[in-house]
Amino acid sequence: MASEGRKAVATGAAETAYAGKTVHLIGVGGSGMRALAQMLLERGAKVIGSDSMPSAVLDDLAARGASVFVGQRGENLPAKTDLVVHSAAIHEANPELVAARQRRCEVLKYSQMLGRLMADRCGIAVAGTHGKSTTTAMVAYALTVSGRSPSFIVGATVSQLGGPSGVGTGPHFVAEACEFDRSFLNLSPTFAAILNIEEDHLDCYEDLPAIVEAFRAFAAGIPPHGVLVANGEDREVAAATGGAACEVQTFGLRPECLWSAGSLSADRGRYCFDVLFGGRAFCRMSLKLAGLHQVYNSLAAGALLHQAGLSGQEIADALSRFEGAHRRMTVKGQEAGVTVLDDYAHHPTEIQATLRAIKDRYTPARIWCVFQPHQHSRTRFLLRDFARSFSAADKVIVPDIYFVRDSEREKEYISSNDLVAQIRLNGGDAVYLSDFGAIVEHLKRDLRPGDLAVTMGAGNVWEVADEIVRWLAGHR
Structure with a gap:
């Protein structure tokens, strides 16, 4: 594609732009930040x-060559710092961020840095709730197994990719496009997907x-020669x-969608289907991942991969593995x-989809769901939706809400006991137990x-x- 050719010319410069530079990452333990750290390490x-708490993520980054601090203090910034992300x-009051601004360091948000990296490539961005x-x-x-050698940043570790990020020699840069804080507006993809849009991040x-307006701005940022893959049922x-x-x-599954699924069948929650493009057979997909929601994910991925130049057979072979x-x-x-x-689900829709997939895949006698709410504000704004989302679980255990990003005052408005009470009102069997022990x-x-x-949630559950x-294992 012409767009790929233009982006590929700048790839060499992008690979060396950060070699030898000192980059300080505040909040490096987060999923996107740790992936960015690995990518920068690979670029020299x-x-x-730094991060507020010790974790296996920090240990891994240290093993890869990063210098990592537990606790955030202004003195953590090196005397010579080229860039702070x-x-x-x-928050603006973070001591390291304050020190960086006082020293007039160049300061970027994670999404701004991601946008810089993507600008030198043919960007592929995936958005949605x-x-x-x-x-x-x-x-x-x-793209990797088909030999295209992409660069990528994923907000989760992917064992088959060797981690959450990678630096490739090909023209493509693949990244998540997160709507929190309108972060995705800093990206400049050529190809993008919007998987779905729901209420979230109401803080x-x-x-x-x-939220829809923010996604509209994201869609408007795709250039005229690009392609936007969009859920046709949302x-x-x-x-x-x-x-x-x-x-x-x-x-979507509806036949009027340009990319659709036909001859859909499931074996213990894993789906096989024909991928149809404009109503015509494109490839046959057999997924290892359980859940109907994975059919939608794979349709969106397939459409993006088609734009990146992969054949139907290449797409089917890769996604089936x-x-x-x-x-x-x-x-x-x-x-x-x-x-x-263990699962990352922390939104009502995600909980429902995951519990259904678990039930189909494993047909257990009973499902015990230990759900750790993530953010007091999210729990408060979506309380009724959360309460209805556990119908497929036989037993629900709720610890204290994982405190992140919210103000101390937000804690006064909602508690895990409130969620447990609402689950019970909806007919669920739920109990509040404050701590993991x-x-x-x-x-x-x-x-x-x-x-x-x-276990479910975006915290440490x-x-x-x-x-x-x-x-x-000790009581077999």
């Missing part, structure tokens, strides 16, 4: 990073129309893409007749063969899954 930069979760990480990983994986958006997506200057290609991203229905262990999973003891006492336990697996 000297990476310094911070995540959207970092749900499914971004998996769909981005699908695209990056297919920075007034309401759903404001009315909010239709509202956001109606005025796009580029070609819009729809996907794709095993998913970390913390997406990840099997942590199967011991003593009990299956333990109490949850582990509860599960040890009540789990029995045939059960499945899944996976620690419960790990502890249960260790306990089960």
Whole structure:
């Protein structure tokens, strides 16, 4: 494609632009920031990073050559710092950010830095309330195994890609396009997808129309020679893409969508289907990932990959081998007749889709869902939706809300007890247990063969899954 050729010319300069530079990353433990750190290390930069808490992510970055600090202090900034990058979760009062501004360092948000990296390539960006990480990983994986050598940043670790990021020699740069703080408006993709649009991040958006307006601005940023792949069954997506200057290609299960699925069948939650392009057979897909939502993700990924030059057979072969991203229905262990999973779902729609997929895939006697709400503001704004989202779970355990980004005052408005009460009003069997230790003891006492336990949330609830697996392994 002509656009690919133009972008590829600048690739060599982009690869060396950060070699030998000192880049300080504030909030380096976040999913996107750690991927950025790895990419900068691969490009020869000297990476310094900090985060508020120790984690395996920081240990891994240190092993890769980054200098990592636990705790954020102004003195963490090196005397010679070429660039400071911070995540959207970092407040202006952060001591390292204050020090960087006082020293007149160049300061960028994560999304601005991502936009710089993408500008030198043929950008492929995946936007939407749900499914971004998996769909981005699908695209990056297919380009990689088909020999296109993309650069990519995924908001989750992908074992088949060797991590959350990679630097390739090909013309494509694949990245998630997150709507939080309108971050995705800093990107300049040639090809993009909008998977879906729902209420979320209401700590920075007034309401759903404001979210749609942000997606409309994102769609307007796709150049006329680009292509936007859009969910043809989502009315909010239709509202956001109606005025796009580029070609819009729809996907979905309905036959009127340009990209659709025919002859759909499922075996224990895993779907096989014909991918139809304009009503004609394009390829036959057999997914390893469970859940109907993965059919939508793979249709969007396939449409983007077609624009990137892959054949139908290349797309089908790659996506049929794709095993998913970390913390997406990840099997942590199967011991003593009990299956333990971990998942990142932290929005009502994601919870519903994941629990349905778990039920179809594993047909357990009982599903125990340990759900850690993420953000007090999200829990408060979407409380009723959350309460209705656990119908497929037999038992729900809710620890304290994971505190991030919100003000201290927000804690006064909502608690996990409020969510438990609402789940019970909707007919669910839910209990509040404040800390992980109490949850582990509860599960040890009540789990029995045939059960499945899944930890859910964007915080550190996976620690419960790990502890249960260790306990089960010692009681075989």
